[in-house]
Amino acid sequence: MLILIGIIPATVASAVIVRNYKNRAVEIRTSNVKNQCDVISSSILGEEYLTGTGKSDVIDSQLAMLSNIYNGRLLIINSAFRVVKDTFDLDTGRTSVSKEVIRCFETGTGSTQYDDRNSYIELTTPIIDTASSRTIGVLVASISTNEIQQTARYLENQGIFVTSLLTILVLIGGFFIANMLVKPFTEVTRAIEDVTDGYEDEAISVQTYIETEQITDAFNQMLSRVRALDNSRQEFVSNVSHELKTPLTSMKVLADSLNGQEDVPIEIYREFMSDITQEIDRENNIITNLLSMVRMDKKAAVMNITRCEVGEVLEQVMKRLRPIAEKKEIRLIMDPYEVVEADIDVTKLSLAFSNLVENGIKYNVESGWVRVTLKHDNKYFYVNVADSGLGIPEDQIEHIFERFYRGDKSHSTEIEGTGLGLAITKSAIVLHRGIIKVTSKVGEGTTFMVRIPLVHEE
Ligand SMILES: Nc1ncnc2c1ncn2[C@@H]1O[C@H](COP(=O)(O)OP(=O)(O)O)[C@@H](O)[C@H]1O
Ligand SMILES: [Mg+2]
Known part of the structure; x- marks a missing residue:
């Protein structure tokens, strides 16, 4: 494709150049011969030469020279249409009635014809009697343009040669450049394949580009x-x-x-x-x-979204956990809240909040408290679960949402758990496009803060 873009203009350019050369060369030749013919015709002064009564060596030699230089044939025809001079000596004495000659006699002006197919220029020049201003004869010159044609053909061949050479160079160059450009990517591919095959455990690196x-x-x-x-x-x-x-x-x-x-x-x-x-x-x-x-795993999760009052869902969760809290003499407090309706999966969110409140009860001190608050604005609802419990050491906070992670082994042996609760909670909240954060201080307590959009977007 690219090759065509380069070669078509080159071919067109060389064709145009050859054609221009030919036109120009023919033009120059025509005008040269025309000048010479004018000179000769004006040196034929009287009718003596034309009637054959007078001879002129000067004119004869001029004609011969012109015929030689331009590889052409020159005829002089008199008013009786008789050929009085033929540089080829073929038609001398015969009658010649060509259209151009008649026209020349009639109008008294010369003409030029270029025959491209047979490659010659034909010129007619009137011979005018100075005394009477009459056309007394016609000088006909047929000049071959063979060598112009040859030169043009030579140029044409040169053009084809150069274009072909260019094509080959472009092809070879293109091949090398393409190869050079593609090579690093081949290396990348090979490196990736190596990793796929398990040969390399390291990172790959191709820094060519x-x-x-x-x-x-x-x-x-x-x-x-x-x-x-x-x-x-x-x-x-x-x-x-x-x-x-x-x-x-x-x-x-x-x-x-x-x-x-x-x-x-x-x-x-x-x-x-x-x-x-x-x-x-x-x-x-x-x-x-x-x-x-x-079930919470993102790909498999089927969300069962309904419009619910969030406060009621929280009350249900607290109600279920109250017996456990009472066993440890822990107060479960639900702060006063406004009615908030949101699009939620009740089962999943109940489990999430249940885990948070359960942790608040489990990791608490004797006769402590767990406080749940619900707030909202026009985009989100916010649930906080705060407790008066043991707190989480700072270095553990980043791990508590991991699967199977259980805090401090000291209390985890006496307090039952699987380490999955917060992982489940976080998955459920993330499925609702929500976020969960935690602040905690050892010995003072922990607060989990949840923010969930009121309207669920798929
Ligand atoms: N309210 C809390 N107060 C103190 N520590 C907590 C609280 N909630 C969670 N943790 C810590 O985070 C860990 C992970 O919690 P979780 O995923 O619910 O697992 P589990 O409760 O089964 O241990 C707990 O083992 C505990 O150390
Ligand atoms: Mg738990």
């Missing part, structure tokens, strides 16, 4: 994200397995020790059995949490 650098940078970013994802997936699987195994191990130990003893008192049986039941509850809890989490 800014573009290839940008591509490899973007690729490396993606690569490290994929690796991080892969790591967290592995970690998750091993966490799940571990968490699911722990209660089973405890149950096995309890059952084995009962089986190993003979004549176990009924009280011991009861105690061990109740421990086993607890472990079963724990296992059940983990599985329930895992299932909720899977």
Whole structure:
């Protein structure tokens, strides 16, 4: 394509040049010969030469010279249309009645004709008697333009040659340039393939161009994200397995020790059995949490959005948790609120807020409190869950939303949990296009702040 763009103009240009040359050359030749003819015709003064009565060596030699120089034939015709002089000596003495000659006699002016096909110029020049101003004869000159034609053809061939040479050069050059441009990208491709095949664990780098650098940078970013994802997936699987195994191990130990003893008192049986039941509850809890989490996973999540009064949803959550709170003598407070309607998935958000309030109860002090507030503006509603509890050490705050993360091992052994609660909460809020933040001070308490849009956008 590019080659055509270069070659077409070159071909056209050379054709135009050749044509101009030809026209110009014919023009110059015509005017030269015309001048010479004028000179000769004016040197024929009287009718003697034309009637054949007088001879002139001067004129004869002039005619011969002109005929020689221009490789042409010169005829002189008198008023009786008889050829009195022919430089080729073929028609001398014969009658010649050509259209141009008649016209020349009639009008007394010369004419020029160029025959391109047979490549010659024909000129007629009147011979005028100075005394009577009559046309007494006509000088006919036929000049070959063969060599002009030859030169033109030569130029044409040169043009074709140069164009072909250019074409080849452009082809070769284009091939090399294309190769040079594509090479770094081939390297990028190879580097990416290496990573795909698992040969390289490192980041890739092709710094030939800014573009290839940008591509490899973007690729490396993606690569490290994929690796991080892969790591967290592995970690998750091993966490799940571990968490699911722990209660089973405890149950096995309890059952084995009962089986190993003979004549176990009924009280011991009861105690061990109740421990086993607890472990079963724990296992059940983990599985329930895992299932909720899977349901919250972004791709699989089906949002069941309805228009609800948020305050009522919160009241329901608090009502369900009140018995647990009372066991620890913890006050559950719902601050006065205005009626707020929002598009929410009630099941998912109930679970989210339930986890927050439950944490507030679990990680609290004796006869502490958990306070829930609801506010809104024209775009969002805001829910705060504050407690008077243990607080979260600063270095742990960034981890609490991770799956299976449980704070300080010291209290996590006595306080039950799976470490999935906040992960589920955050997923549910993010599915509502909301955000969750936390502030906490060890020994004073923790506040979770949630902001969710009133109108749900897909
Ligand atoms: N209100 C809170 N006060 C103090 N610590 C909290 C609170 N909420 C969460 N945490 C910390 O964050 C960790 C993760 O919480 P969560 O995901 O709900 O798991 P779980 O409650 O099962 O331990 C908890 O183990 C706890 O250390
Ligand atoms: Mg929890």
